[in-house]
Amino acid sequence: MDIPSSAEVVIIGGGVAGCSIAYHLTKLGISDVVLCERKQLTCGTTWHAAGLVTQLRATRQMTELAQYTGELFGTLEAETGQATGFRRNGSLRVANNAARYEELARGASMARNFGLPVEAVSPDGIKERWPLVDTGDMVGGFWSPLDGQVNPADVTMAYAKGARMGGARIFEDLAVTQILVESGRAAGVMTSQGPIRAKHVVICGGMWSRDLAAEIGVTVPLQAVEHFYVVTETIPDLPRDLPVLFVGDEWTYYKEDAGKLLIGFFEPKGKPWGMDGIPQDFCFDSLPEDFDHVSPHLDDAIRRIPRLQSVGLQLFFNGPESFTPDNRYLLGETPEVAGLFCATGFNSLGILSSGGVGRSLASWIQNGRPPVDLIDVDVRRVQTFQRNRSYLAARAGESIGVSFDIHWPSRQFETARGIRRSPIHDRLLAAGAWMTEAAGWERPGFYGTDEERAEIRYSYDRPSWFANVGAECRTTAEAVGIFDHSCFAKYRVEGPDALAVLNKVSANQMDVPAGRVVYTQWLNENGGIEADVTVTRLAEDAFLVVTICVSQRRDLSWLKRHIPDGARVMVADITSGLPMFAVMGPKARELMRRVSPDDVSNEGFPFGTSREIDLGFARVRASRLTYMGELGYELYAEAEFAAHVYDTLIEAGRDLGLGHVGFFALNSLRMEKGYRHWGHDIGEEDTPYQSGLGFAVALDKPGGFIGRESLARQKSAGPLSRRMVQIRLVETEAPPLLLHHEPVLLDGKIIGSVTSGAYGYRVGASLGLAYVENEDGVTKDWLGSGELEVEIAMKRWPITAQFGPWYDPKGERIKA
Structure with a gap:
């Protein structure tokens, strides 16, 4: 095999992602591309994928990637001459209960932001489009006409052919044995035939990605999980234009496949596989059958599709697919090694994401930054501990089921918990904390009794902890609350x-x-x-x-x-x-006076001040700040003093009404003040001026700063056409809760969408932050020029909007 000694980009892995990236690099004029496949193209996971092509995802950016993929599938065959098997036969997502219907209806409203047609259908409408299904217990569903299906192997070959047409070189039977790193940068790869030097290296190795990256100290946390589907014998009367059918409440999907039905399962408790590594000779292989594992869901399928009672199974398939700890794939430049990228861990979404992933990563490689906000899937979000094999094995079995579970607000993973704990973790549990998890940290969501914590009820409306959170917000507003922010x-x-x-x-x-x-x-x-x-x-x-x-x-x-x-x-x-606690509320200063002899007065310790003080028998750094909109102090104590500092605060605050406050209340409190949250309200595509954070920009400071020129141009261009506003549902008896991506309308026209929301207990209203757009400028007069509404689960609600906060707009409580 005559391999090149160097290339601009080397791609590791010949599945659908790797071939798409090679194809899109050549579209940008980067033709010096080498793709190394250890065996044959598609032989790992791609070849046995179901080939579902759906477009609506959880966020705008992810939806846009999937939309582009669907559009590309419609033209790829004509461009390359390689068949793809793409059919736009639509999809049906159905609900067997009100909660699932609410989830789907909220998704349908979100789709309107992206221009995606989604239509609500009754059980009769479902039956009309899918005659074989029993709709007797269905509440309803939603029809997406632009969805469809594709042949995964064929579309991968089309990508590969398009890449070769653009000048890329693709080598099969060329295994990469090591990624080369020099001075903190990717320098190429070592292959079974020798080294290939490169400016950029991309890991698209599927199940093998984790261990290949770990050899050079890079964290790519994913775990192979057994993934099951069955294929029936030919069904003579099966319509060939059947939409893909998703029955999430039964963890099952259905796809017409050459006159047969393919029935796939995303069971709530999956089976991790290959925890000690994936065999290097694994190629077009399947795993042992396990009827017992999926039989409950297969029984549900037979009840759901009565025709299956008289149809045999031609194939029972079990193949491994990669899943990540948070059920989101891994994309982008790794934080450990510059010039090393990855596109892997697709959680069964590789086919439908492939086009958008390929285009985005190719642009990222060319320009040194992502072309759009990819925060949701950016590999830099993961933590180093997450490549621990025991952790991945414990989490992956749950992660596969998340794909079809109801995506409840604040839903928590139940497996692989208790990993990163505050020094006062046990004290918080004793105080009644119900723990949530972020980046492996255990964090109090809310505080309650044993009975309340045992009867957790998720909801799109008011969850079981709604009253508890309200009490915590009132404690912060009327007395003083203590927050554990050690995770920061x-x-x-x-x-x-x-x-x-x-x-x-x-x-x-x-x-x-x-x-x-x-x-x-x-x-x-x-x-x-x-x-x-x-x-x-x-x-x-x-x-x-x-x-x-x-x-x-x-x-x-x-x-x-x-x-x-x-x-x-x-x-x-x-x-x-350096753990950190925060004490917030009108009695916070009195609490501080009781535990420290230092001057904590408004004159001696004004807002924005930070200094070391005595607290109990310890020395801590106190900073007068707030994310809650009340007078308060952040207290940084070295880890060995943390328990003492906490105990001292609790003892001193008993008669002040000191109470524990969790992160659910924090979200409510910050929403009333309009405090932005990175990753939800602000991100890579949002500027400080658009986000209402221009007060934090020193445009004329000597020496400038990264991004200054862009901000200067934006500021001088006149009224901004895109700005963040704070919205409030007009008084109703029981207003629904805003979450994210709900469309905002002015006189019936969509002008933007919600970025995050919460119920504001101090103001008694459902609140949200939203970006809105107007070509002639987003101004106060424009906002007041017509009827403002927000659409929640296909229903519209009147709102008011303003640029400032709803609670304490002058900041008098903060600076008291």
Whole structure:
């Protein structure tokens, strides 16, 4: 085999993702591409995929990727001459109960934001489109005419042919044995036939990706899981134009397949496979049958499709597919190694995502940044512990079922829990905490009695903890609440050039006196928000950066990669050693006076101040900040002092009405103030001016900052055509809750969508944040020029909108 000695891009893996990336790179003019497949194209997972092509996903960006894929499938065969088997026969998603119908109806409303046609259908309408199905217990469903199906192997070959037509070289029977890294950058690969040097390397190795990446210290957490489907014998009267049918409440989907029915299962408790590694010779292989495992769901299928009672099974198939800990795939440049990308762990969504993934990653490679906001699937979100094999084996069995489970607001994974714990974890449990999980951290969602915690009821309306959260919000507003925020990520940035580095990365001015806290964003060259942080100046050459836990590795990588060569600065992640508690509420100052002899008065300790103080027998860093809209202090204690600090606060606050407050209440409190949340309300495509955060931009500071030129152009261009507003449902007896992506309308025309929402207990209303657009400028007069509504589950509700917060708009409580 005559392999090249070098290439601009080397792709590892010849499944649908790898071939799509090669194809799209050549479309951008990058033809010096080598794809290495260890055996034959499609031989790992792609060949046995079901080939479902659906377009509506959980977010706008993911939907747009799937939309593009569907459009591409419609033209790929004509372009390449390679058949794809693509049929746009639509899909039906049906509900057997009201909760599932609510989920589907909310999704249908969300689809309107993206221009996707989705139509509500009655049980009779379902029967009309799918005559073989028993609709007796169905509530209804939704019809998506642009969905369909494709032959996975054929479409992969079409990608490969298109890539070769563009100049890419594809080698089968060429195994990659190692990724080469030099000076922290990908330098190529070692293959079974020798090395290939490269500027960029892309891991598309499916089930093999985790271990290949781990060999060079890169975290790509995925686990193979057995995935089952059956294929019936030929059914003579089976319509060939049947839509794909999803019966989520029975964990089952149905697809017409050459006169037969393919029935697939996403059972709630899956079977992890290959925990000790995937055999290198695995090729077009299947796994042993396990009728017992899927028989309950197969029985449901026979009841659902009575015709199956007289039809035999031609094939029982069990093949492995890769699933990730959060059921979202892994895409983008790895934080550990520059120039090393991945597109893997697709959770059975590889075919329908392939076009969008290929185009996005090709653009990312070419331009050094993602073309759109890909936060949901960005590999930088994952934590290093998540490549632990025991963890993955425990979580993966649940992850497969998440695909078909109801996607409840605040739904929590139940497996592989208790991994990252605050030093006061046991004390919080004793206080009644019901724990949620983020980035492996156990965090209090709400506090309640044993009975309340045992009877958790998720809901799209008011969950079982609704009243508990209301009580916690009132405690914060009327007395004082204590929050455990130990999960927040913290970095110490130190050295003679620390100020210069942070000032270049941050949009706000970092050159402030020691003991001041600055709220700022880290921006990309387009002015989009890469990180939302606070920076405390500890000394002339030392700073403390605090960010959200899910961004721990992402933000650290962003900072380190923007330190110039030779700069005299050190960055250390000190998250584990520095827990943080917050005390918030009108009695917070009195509580602080009881536990510390230091001056915590408004004059002696104004808002935005940070200093070390005595607290009990410990020394802690206290920062006067808030994310809740009340007077308060954030308290940073070294880990060994954390329990003492907590105990001291609890004892001193008993007669002040001190209460524990969880993250569900935090979301309500911040929503009333309109505080943005990175990853929901702000991200890579949103600028500070659009987001209402222009107050945190020091446009004229000496030396400038990353993204300054883009912001300057935006500011000088006149009224913004896209801005964030705060919305409030008009008083109704029981207003529904806003979550995300609900369409916002002005005089019946969609002008934007909700980014996040919550019930505001202090103002007594359902609230949300939303971006809206108007070509002539989003202004107060325009917002008031007509009837504003929001669409929730296919129903419209009147709203009011404004730019400022609903609670304490002047900030008087914060600065009291």
